[in-house]
Amino acid sequence: MWRLHQFPLCPFSRAVRFALAEKGVVVELVPVTPWGGRDALVAMNPAGQTPVLENGTLTLCDSMAILEYFDETVERAPLLGAGAAERAEGRRLAAWFAQRFYGEVTAPLLRERMYKRVVTREPPDGNAIRLAGRAAEVQLQYLEYLLDHNRWLAGPTFGVADVVAAAQISVADYLMGIEWGGHEAARTWYSALKSRPSFRSLLSDRMEGVRPPPHYDQLDF
């Protein structure tokens, strides 16, 4: 059986969990704390990052490489659309959310509201949180611009861009970084994702010592 080394608020692990659940691939979750005991993680993944997926003989690292692997080997719930252009758009947007949303929103929130609370026990930097909030606002605007043009983020069908964006947003939302007011289109899109069984199991996960806001796992938010 596949074993996924991850931690509950890792947005890249969440993207993999979401996609594998869509595809019906069962994985055993192995909890990892990247900030403690990195050696075991680096031995599996030189980048020292979650997620790592292994089944004894094969070790897969890098969330996008993992998604591509399962899209190639499991036919159910294709993540990359039908034509080459739609596939390129899915990959562009997956990279956008994994780099920009993560860098400007998820990563600062993880540092201020998870790492400082759980690991270093420092107070959060209010200014960093405000900047992350402003960046989240820009990201939601871009997401709604995309939804103006397509049913799903990269085209007519659900795919990798939706998976990666939802994974990042779910962590930001857990850490109270998303202001949903005034974003009906984004809310409708996210609500549709929240109602998928593949995503609901993710939302039931809790990180010890960090509580999400009440609306976090509700369909009506």
Add this chain to the structure above:
Amino acid sequence: MWRLHQFPLCPFSRAVRFALAEKGVVVELVPVTPWGGRDALVAMNPAGQTPVLENGTLTLCDSMAILEYFDETVERAPLLGAGAAERAEGRRLAAWFAQRFYGEVTAPLLRERMYKRVVTREPPDGNAIRLAGRAAEVQLQYLEYLLDHNRWLAGPTFGVADVVAAAQISVADYLMGIEWGGHEAARTWYSALKSRPSFRSLLSDRMEGVRPPPHYDQLDF
């Protein structure tokens, strides 16, 4: 015809140019300076980054999405190996070099030895250059570890990992950031790439105001 918006020392543009030349796809090069007149670039690519490839009706952004697009649509010179596991390893390593090598080596060198010289006319930060040099040393060691196990970086055949790594290294080498001494295996691998016609045309490019060291485009270095 495809038009590639790029600049000579952009390592991601170089990866695309290298791969397209391998595949025999002819592109017109459109020079872009990302630090001046960003608006036109942002209109094509919301991320405001090179490379952007367009042919009038279709715009492709994100170097990995571009490489995947051409690997799907042009059979010649496959970049991703035969099996799903080798393909995953190619993608993992491409992400490694695009993120880690770029972040720790290429990006600081571009800032200190290109941007400060050409744009802001500040002196370079010697400490940042020393740190980039140490990171380059670690990267070359990892590259040689990979070459201990395989003929090419991700497996028995030339592919996307080699393309992305060579593109990053070529920019770092242009900016005098690579110390080749003591790295025979890496040197042999890079020399084989330098002798490919697809890569040679890249090495003949010059960035105005920044001169590479004499060994930069020589096969014997």
